[in-house]
Amino acid sequence: MKVTIDNITIEVEPGTTILQAARKIGPEVAPPAMCYYEPLKASGGKCRACLVKVTAGSEKDPRPMPKLVPSCITQVQDGMIVENTVNEQVLETRKGIVEFLLLNHPLDCPICDQAGECHLQDFSFQHGVQQTRYEEERRTFEKQDLGPNIQLHMTRCILCYRCVFTADQITGNRVHGVLNRGDHAEISTYIEKAIDNDFSGNVIDVCPVGALTDKTYRFxxxxxxxxxxxxxxxxxxxxxxxxxxxxxxxxxxxxxxxxxxxxxxxxxxxxxxxxxxxxxxxxxxxxxxxxxxxxxxxxxxGANKIVPEFARRLAASQYKDVHEGRDTSQLNIKQLPEERFKQLIPPAGESAVAGIRSIQNWADDK
Amino acid sequence: MTSERPKILTDKTHIPGIETFDVYRKNGGYSAVEKALKTMTPDEVVEEVKKSGVRGRGGAGFPMGMKWSFLAKPEGVPRYLVCNGDESEPGTFKDHWLMKTIPHLLIEGMIVSSYALGANTSYIYVRGELMYVVRILEKAIAEAKAAGFLGKNILGSGYDLELYVQPGGGAYICGEETALLESLEGKRGNPRNKPPFPAVKGLYQCPTVVNNVESIATTSWIVNNGGDAYAAIGIGRSTGTKLISASGHLKKPGVYEIPLGLPVQEFIYSDEWCGGIRDGHHLKAVVAGGSSVPILPAAMLLKTASGEDRLMSYESLSDGGFATGTMMGSGGFIAMDETACVVKNTWNFSRFYHHESCGQCSPCREGTGWMEKVLHRIEHGHGSMHDIDLLVDVAKKIEGNTICPLGDAAAWPVASAIRHFRDEFEWHITHPQEATRPGAIFKGHMELV
Structure with missing residues (x-):
């Protein structure tokens, strides 16, 4: 099955989702995922961070899909054409999703154990805007202890349901779920019962934010x-x-x-x-x-020891000097948005130089 | 005059005691069950419903016959029919009235429809607040069962059907078909991601059809009189009759059965129907299909953009898209005169959607609350001009990006209110003291009818 994502075509097995196909190509085109978690069945489709535009449904039926689709649960069709980072609507919607996820998030990164390995941090750095338009009060919850080793800080939760699926699928008995509705929904163990189970600690690992933390490591x-x-x-x-x-x-x-x-x-x-x-x-x-x-x-x-990833290699191999002695002023060359350009080139400093050198070396070897 | 109008659902509702089996049977009830089970094959019933062109009355208006024909029929897997009686849309109260007034009409429809779809177990999911309706339906089911219209080998045809009533927990979201199925399975009522659609994997992962109360109640008339007779009523692709729940500043609010294609003007002002706007007042705005559909100013509702009379039909109401049109929805017709405050009304709707969002997907969970808070601020005189554009932007970012249509339903009323009544929002911001005074009426630029 052939699927084209951001103009890169790849062959995948039937039943693959768009997200998995994009991940095969490389992290530069892979949509962000805040709720989808491959090891957990039935996860995905909730955070809407991975929405992409399908501009052609399949070879047989090349009509575009009317709405943006969640790439983590939409299976590819043969000849499907997907736009992720090249589609304005997708990027705009993603900005909106960052904003929505941060509305009720306390942004207490300076005191949060998850900072530095937080998916929400990464997501908002890559796709968000720097300011919020939200002036209202944020919803807050009391901290809860889930047993002696896990702490639930619901205020930070983005309701991805990963821990609920973990508790359902990895641990034996179901005492962990969601209470209430809407923006007052909260993760809870019915009700404040400790998760007394040998595998309960895994909810900490699956949590994309700092809502579930390890009390033996806290602070x-x-x-x-x-x-x-x-x-x-x-x-x-x-x-x-x-x-x-x-x-x-x-x-x-x-x-x-x-x-x-x-x-x-x-x-x-x-x-x-x-x-x-x-x-x-x-x-x-x-x-x-x-x-x-x-x-x-x-x-x-050492940054220079890391082999450039696929998309970088691809960019390097396709690099052409635009000043090759022809008049390009008539061509409608669209510049990469600056943020994307920055993502491709590592930040300034020694490691950056090494990074560029490694790409060039790699291209030269070819 | 009234007698000339076709009556499909309300022809027997005036008879005293119609809620009991005996009276209903004496007045020709359950004849559709006899006709279908004794003289027709299930496919013939489906064919009649297809011919009738009846469209889903729950809000989306999807042709019912087509929905039925999508039902997957794998060997050895049970199929289910689920009746959606979780009517909780603000402004809509037709199913509630139908179920309590003439419960046997729904049960007769359920038997005919279940037979057509090959379902041996069917459910009626009733809104949690309506426990007394649940009791009425359960009593009616017991009566029908005692008379041999339910249970094993109905009327000696070899067809078995068990019918159950399930009260919901009182959540609006459980009116969304996949959330309803989750709730029916005993889980938290979160909508499912689609595909797979219920027609392939529905209740207990088996093929399922979910239909609105009014849609199912219609099927017994279609079986008795034929699909063509039904299709003869109405206009274009909007066939048959529709129950409209009229409320607001009308002289005669209530539930009306109208033939589709009736001019809106006639529906509001004719004495046969709503009888006009209450004395001394004028129509300002109408929410034509339940709180989820876009609000329209009076002038735009009565005439389409091309200057034609607007009709009560799926096509005519949505003429002009959202720029100048609205939707039929579930038929909750809310009329507002000039004393109604559009900002307050929009805030009220937003408050409802904030309260009822299930909290599963982020745009709806966070966006509904945000819109409500901003609208609350504007309504109470603390808004600023950029709040209006903020609302439009938030609504745009929710719309189409959620798992189920609740996100759209929350975004449309806000976006349309600002589209058509921006002046009034601005007045609230520029003249907060005036606008927040009790009984304040916006006298700015606006066309009353």
Whole structure:
């Protein structure tokens, strides 16, 4: 099945969603996802961050779809043409979604444990505007303890339902759900009952914001001062494959391993997460690979050693000098919006130079 | 005069005791069940409904016969018919009236429709606030069952049907068909992402048809008199009759059965129907199809943009798109005279949608609350000029980007009120003291009829 996303055509299996196809191409064209979570069944379709424009439904029926469609739950058809980052309407709508998600979000990033690995932060940096037009009061909730190790700070919640699906699908009994309606809806354990389950800690990992946090790690450190290390242990309950987060020699946090989209690879048990906080409990495998754009990687990992990602390589291979001795003044050349240009070229400084050099080297090798 | 009008749903409602089985049966009730089960195949019933051209009366106006023909029919999987009696649209009260006045008409329709679709279990989902209607329906079902019109082997035809009434929890969102199905399954009433549509995966993941009370009640007349007779009533693709819940500043508000194609002017001013606007006042604006549809100024409602008389039909009401038209919706006809404040009314509608948003998808969850708060500010004299454009922008960002139509329903009234009554919003902002005085009437530029 062939699908074209932002003018890049890719071959995918039938049943693939637009989002998955876009992720195959690369992060530059992949729509953001705040609620969709691949390991969780039935997730997606709620946050509307991944809305894209389908300009041709399929080879057979090339009519455009009338509304923007959620790419995370819409399956591709053969010959489908999708516009994501090149469509004005999509980008405008996405700005609106950022604004909606931030309306009732407290923006207490300076004191939030999630800051630095927060999907909402990334999302609003990439797609939002700098100011809010919201002058009214924000809704607030009391903090709740879900058992001895998890804290729910509902005020920060964006109601993605990921933790609800986790509690439903990973843990055995259903005591975790949503109460009330509309912007007063709240995540709750019926009612304030502790989630007494060996896998309950996974709700912390799936939370895209700082609404569910690890009480054993709360306020201990900023995530960009810690060093993630892959490790494993012989665990009876789970796979035992985790990421340890070090401050100096001390393990201050244990989480499940995540892929480049922030999705948990294998869910881990509470014993691994909350109790095994000594290096002696673990077999160390090596440093965790962290995406270069992440704040966690700041000044730690040599940028020039990272192979440019697909879209960057594509851009480099297609690079042509526009001043090749012809008159281009008659051509209607559309400049890339400046924000996008900035995303393609890393920020100034040593690592930026190294990054550009690595792209050029790669292009030269070709 | 009145007797000439075709009556399909209201021809027996004046008979005393019509809510009981015996009276209903004596007046020709359940003849459609006898006719359908004894002389027609299910496909023939579907064909008659298709021929009639009857359109869904819940609001969307989708042709009912076509909806029925989309129903997937895999082997060995049960099919369901669900009747949507969760009527909670502000301004609409026709289903409530129909169910309490003549419950057997709905039950007869349910039997005929279930037979046509091959459903052996059917549900009537009734709005949670209407517990007394639930009791009326349950009593009527018990009577019908005792008379052999429900249960096993109905009238010796070999067709079985069990009919259940399920009260909802009182949430507006459960009137959305997939949220209704979730609620019926005992879950939180959150709308589902579509596709898959209920016709393929509906109740308990089985093929399901969800129809409005009025639509289903119509089917027994169609079976008795034929689809062509039904299609002869009405105008163009708007066939048959429609129940209109008229409310507001009218002399005779109430539920009326009108033949589609009736001029709006006649519906409002004729003594046969609403009898005009209350004495000494003039029509200012109308919400023609329940709170979700765009509000129109009186002049625009009575005449289309091309200067023709506007008719009570799906096509004529939506003539001109949202720029100069509105929608038939569920037939909640709210008339407002010059004493009504459009800003206050819009705020009130917004408050409703804020309260009823399920909170599943972000544009609706956050946007409805935002619009309500901004409108509250304008209405109470604390607004500023850029608030108006803000509202338009927020409405635009909600519209079309949500899982279910509640987002659209929340955005349209706000966007249309500003489109047609911008002056009044500006007056609230520039003259807050005047505008917030009790009984204040906007006397700015506006056409009254």
């Amino acid at each position: 201990k450190n900023r995530v960009w001062f810690t060093k993630p290390v892959d490790a494993h242990c012989d665990c009876e309950k789970c796979s035992g494959k985790v990421t340890l987060w070090y401050r100096g020699d001390e393990v201050i946090r244990v989480t499940a391993r995540k892929n480049q989209w922030g999705e948990v690879l294998e869910f881990i048990c509470n014993t691994c997460r909350f109790e095994r906080k000594n290096t002696a409990d673990w077999t160390i495998e090596g440093p965790t690979k962290v995406a270069r754009h992440s704040v966690i990687s700041a000044n730690k990992y």
